[in-house]
Amino acid sequence: MKREPLSFKQTVYLLILFIIGSTIILPVGTEAKQDIWAAVLLAIVMTLPVVLVYARILSLYPERNLLEINEQILGKVVGRFINFLFAFYAFTLCALVLDNFGQFINVTAIPETPLAIPMLILCLLALWATKEGLEVIARSGEVYLPIIVFVATFTFLFLTPNLNINRLQPSLYQNSGGIVSAALHLFSFPFAETVIFTIIIYCTNKTKAMAKVYLAGLLIGGGIILLSVTSVMAVIGPERYQASYFPAYLAVQTINVGDFLQRVEVVVFLIAIFAGFIKISLCFFAACKGLSNALGCKEYRFLTVPLGLLEFLFASNLFNSTKQMAQWASEVYLYFAFPFQVALPMVIWILGEVKRRGRQGSPEVDLHDELR
């Protein structure tokens, strides 16, 4: 399979955009109410060991991605079956994000247009980006992230007069259950979704680089999420945050600087779509790559059109309403994602360590020679 190397900067940028993705538009961690900042911090702490496991898996087998590592560790048949499961997860995640953005665009901007139209446009863009390859998606990320950071900073500055610190109080008062529950939801969406990156990227010879990439992406992306949700909560308060499907949009609607700077919600709209495009493209890329590996094909690009059509159909028939989408995200997603985000990577990591140590014990076999 043709390698598409990414630089450290490009990978970290992609990770940040992936984490920001749909998180900035959706009401995440609603159970924590005014203590949402604590839930985000707890979720980051919970994700740290998991992303280190992801990084370790990739470091164990340099120059290989998770799909190739699975085949190496578990054998061809079981490995490809596991790869198929990961491809299914990436496919489902792509459909969910596509649906999130379709609903967001439909509800906030073009309510008269059928929901499927924005979804189709996003799907075609992701299909095109995947056909062009990972480098093109990474370069798009390099262009988008500085714009997003610049615009988000100004939006935050304009939002500061509306911040009401009283809305974040009482702080940590008889709400530990809510914080833990919100942290678990934040762990599964968006932080541990970065498992998708193990399919996309591979480790170069520097074993510590992978951990640095993951930690940098998680901490910067997590920091942005922390700042974003806390300021949204401080602007609209826990009740409206919980009741709204797109709270960030609602918060930015309150910006009014001297009656001449208003309706800047279009900015949030653009940020969300940039980040969402990257997340959808990466998930779709991972789904195509996973499926091509599971079917024993060397190239993944030929799968983009048929899988793109199935992706669109799956996303457009996934939920009937925004309420159903929110309900699914809060009640089902955590349990659905757990095997792919934690259980399978843990099993692969343990088997990888055991196999590696077994090989290092026998003097005849050099692991790196065998890998090449």
Add this chain to the structure above:
Amino acid sequence: MPSFQNRQELVNELEYHYFIFLLFSIFGIVEAIQLYHQKQRKELTIYLFLLLPGLVITVYTATQVGLPSIAEELGSWFGWMSQ
């Protein structure tokens, strides 16, 4: 799938499903011919195996009104979501 209030809504729904069907059919035919000429038979088989059901589902969803969503259907099987 939404239920339609009037005939115009149904026509709109049919129109964009027709557009999607046409779009992916054209893409599909072009790429299938390309794969055939490159003698990538395995890839061509997989390609058609994935594309044709997609096109059939597009036609099916266009002609059906009030289909339950996938989440609803799975929810009723596994008792996931509170209705």
